[in-house]
Amino acid sequence: MPNSQLIRPLVRKLHPYVYGEQPKIKGLIKLNTNENPYPPSPKVLAAIKAAVDGRLRLYPNPTAQALREKLARLHGCHTDSLIVGNGSDELLALATRAFVEPIPEGRVIRVPNRKRPGTRRARPSEMIQYFTPSYSLYPVLADIHGARKNPVSLKPDFSLPGVAELKRDGSWKFDAALTYVTTPNAPSGHGYKTSELEKLCRAQKGVVVLDEAYVDFAEENAMRLALKYPHVLVARTFSKAYSLCFQRVGYFVGHRDLIAALHKIRDSYNVNGLGQTGAGATLEDLKFYRANFKKVIATREWLSRELTKLGFRVFPSQTNFILVQPLRFTAQEWLQRLRAQRILVRWFSFPEVKNYLRITIGTPAEAAALISAARRILRNQACF
Numbered sequence: 244m245p246n247s248q249l250i251r252p253l254v255r256k257l258h259p260y261v262y263g264e265q266p267k268i269k270g271l272i273k274l275n276t277n278e279n280p281y282p283p284s285p286k287v288l289a290a291i292k293a294a295v296d297g298r299l300r301l302y303p304n305p306t307a308q309a310l311r312e313k314l315a316r317l318h319g320c321h322t323d324s325l326i327v328g329n330g331s332d333e334l335l336a337l338a339t340r341a342f343v344e345p346i347p348e349g350r351v352i353r354v355p356n357r358k359r360p361g362t363r364r365a366r367p368s369e370m371i372q373y374f375t376p377s378y379s380l381y382p383v384l385a386d387i388h389g390a391r392k393n394p395v396s397l398k399p400d401f402s403l404p405g406v407a408e409l410k411r412d413g414s415w416k417f418d419a420a421l422t423y424v425t426t427p428n429a430p431s432g433h434g435y436k437t438s439e440l441e442k443l444c445r446a447q448k449g450v451v452v453l454d455e456a457y458v459d460f461a462e463e464n465a466m467r468l469a470l471k472y473p474h475v476l477v478a479r480t481f482s483k484a485y486s487l488c489f490q491r492v493g494y495f496v497g498h499r500d501l502i503a504a505l506h507k508i509r510d511s512y513n514v515n516g517l518g519q520t521g522a523g524a525t526l527e528d529l530k531f532y533r534a535n536f537k538k539v540i541a542t543r544e545w546l547s548r549e550l551t552k553l554g555f556r557v558f559p560s561q562t563n564f565i566l567v568q569p570l571r572f573t574a575q576e577w578l579q580r581l582r583a584q585r586i587l588v589r590w591f592s593f594p595e596v597k598n599y600l601r602i603t604i605g606t607p608a609e610a611a612a613l614i615s616a617a618r619r620i621l622r623n624q625a626c627f
């Protein structure tokens with residue numbers, strides 16, 4: 244296979260990110276990728292439509308200036324503390340390149356192993372750290388960059404281990420170059436208190452990214468930590484809470500030195516113009532979205548209660564999805580049986596979550612359809 248010789252060994256061995264399915268089957272209820280069930284506000288749709296004309300031939304603003312100015316007002320920070328990305332995914336990737344040294348080629352790194360003394364540890368400057376389970380993109384970004392991964396387990400109920408506990412255990416590295424924390428957690432939905440995140444941030448020497456993709460559905464957010472500590476960045480996105488996945492707009496807030504480093508290495512025109520327009524218009528109509536958050540949260544609580552009544556174990560959620568442990572069949576079988584009933588949910592094969600399903604909160608009608616399908620599945624089984 245001569246072509247494979249043209250590809251860097253690191254890239255040849257990569258396992259890419261596994262996307263949630265985006266099927267175009269009519270009538271399918273899609274509860275698998277945490278998209279918002281409600282469309283963007285009419286004002287946002289109008290703003291995007293109004294921007295579609297001959298101006299599409301022009302480059303968009305390279306720094307998303309107008310959008311950053313609106314975000315600065317919203318968060319009470321300077322525009323220099325903000326960078327907008329092609330989705331927050333782009334910024335998460337830029338963070339690996341700005342803050343982490345790749346392991347030099349040829350130096351083999353193995354997990355330190357008592358049985359094999361002499362295997363070398365990666366240097367802290369080469370380490371990307373995160374809790375498991377959390378956003379499954381982080382290990383992929385570490386692999387792409389050629390960094391060393393340090394996944395450390397959350398507690399069994401998906402709560403954060405305390406700093407003292409992490410110190411006692413020893414596997415968490417307080418000097419890792421980059422730490423990602425999904426807060427509230429995905430895929431469990433578990434929410435974290437800002438006070439406990441602050442303790443963790445204070446103990447870290449490297450950069451900490453608090454990935455708040457779902458924070459609008461939560462009780463607390465940790466934005467003040469990004470404004471207080473020079474090594475803490477908060478990641479936000481217009482995708483989930485603001486119904487704008489299609490447009491790809493996310494941003495980081497943090498110290499201007501870190502933000503300036505990210506600006507240096509981003510593409511010149513990394514945020515497309517219609518995305519900037521849509522996100523800007525979104526910030527003019529936050530009332531519309533706050534009403535949506537309330538609806539999603541109410542449906543989440545209803546669905547959680549109904550699934551609990553059917554015998555599912557439902558983890559408490561502060562997001563727009565719930566993690567559930569099904570009964571009778573394995574989670575993977577439930578995935579298939581629900582699909583046969585035209586309902587698509589998400590199942591991850593990772594060991595920590597393979598017994599669970601992740602279900603996005605849809606409309607009340609979609610949630611009711613899920614409950615009916617689950618009842619049918621459980622009833623059919625009783626016949627045999």
Ligand SMILES: *Cc1c(COP(=O)(O)O)cnc(C)c1O
Pocket residue numbers: 329330331332333378425429454456479480481482483488491492493
């Ligand atoms: C969806 C998601 C993102 C990415 O959002 P985009 O802005 O669409 O790239 C980041 N982090 C987590 C935890 C997510 O679930």
